[in-house]
Amino acid sequence: MGKKILLVEDEKNVILGVRTCLDAVGYDVEIVEDGEAALEAVHREHPDLILLDLLLPKLDGFEVLKVLKKDPDTAQIPVIVLTAKAEEEDRQRAVDLGADNYMTKPFKPQELWDHLRSYLSV
């Protein structure tokens, strides 16, 4: 069975792009489009990894990260931040909150696959 990835992203086109990219290499993808839905989905779906945008409706990515990394049930799930925020302060803040990796948009599929593989190696 493929590894399950939770994609938290609110831009339809980016969702299509990332989903295509993940489908192509056989990952199962679950998609939610805001921060609150992300927290619910984590408990319901138990994903193997989370791809998290930062600018999200309802609850932003930083908040989601904070909650996930404080909760012993979810803290160990790797979180890769996928964001258009390229400023160093944002990266540092995400890392301080426990992000396992930080990728800035735009990225190439190969980069995403490489990162995923490093966390999901069998």
Next chain:
Amino acid sequence: MSKLPDPVNLETITGNLADAVLLVDLNKNLVWLNKKAEEFFNISLNSTAGHPIVELTAIKRLNHLLDEVYENQEALKCTYEEASVKVKKLNQRYFFKIAINPIFQADNLWGALVQFTDVTRFHELEKIKTDFVSIVSHEFRTPLTTIIVGVEMLKEGMLGDLTPRGKEVLEAIGADCERLNRLIDNLMELSRIESGTIYVEAEPTDIADLVEEAVRPLKIQAAQQGVELITDLPPELPPVAADFNKAVWVLANLVGNAMRYTDPGGTITVRVRQRGKKHFFSVEDTGCGIPKEHQEKIFRKYVQVSGPGRKGAGGVGLGLAIAKDIVMAHGGEIWVESEIGVGTKFTFTFPVHQGDESVTIPKAD
């Protein structure tokens, strides 16, 4: 010809000036100030004469600037770009350009005239522009993600077969996406530098590390392109006083440029030499050269030189402007020498690290 009245009435002369004017003695204590200065700093001459100007204005930077004027006995004018100070008054920030003139009595240095020109409005406009650039470049990243991911997947054949022509078109789209991406990175970098959110923190930095970090990512590309990339460093160079990431950026940018303009079979040499208190970093290529008339302009923003033999692709004309900002913020210089058909050599200087002495140039208080 009429003579000036004696004594000269400072009040009359400076009363209507829009600039705040203060006179200080050699101890940097206030001797006199005009109406505008009284108003602005909310002080009156009677109660403050003889007090240190740094205390009265709360601009620490004046200490350093006055020292410089007293030491060199020369006027000092800070242009808006290189020096403005923030002053907080009524919870509002003001920005000033400062000019300082030494005053002599007989032949002896007596003190100085300190003049503040309000450039707050300028500053606001600059900020609007910088913020705009930052927002725009940021907003470009998301749509570009969809495009790049899509193009790459199509190119890899993961979404079905393509005709040879279709592949060719996709390659072109992919290359132009890269170009857009670089443009966005450069715009971001520029807006960061202009907004002053990036501070140059000069620290003792190992030169071999710096060069290696800048050159390593470009080695593969050089090899693919058939260009020889040589580094030439004497052993045991003393450390340079530089902000590591910024310095790497400058060097990598120059090498990247050289690569764009150098044909297969050519060479690019990165060289570092120390002369006195400066390290001279140079990047020399055997490329097509830059016409004389363009050499002065290339460090300006949004200038790109095109012409036969120059693969204009890739740049936006910001790289060198940013490089110049970074080098100048370190107290260094950058220049170019070039001959058509022979090659181009960019040189920049960074200070040699001197013990604990700080080389950072304060941008603003």
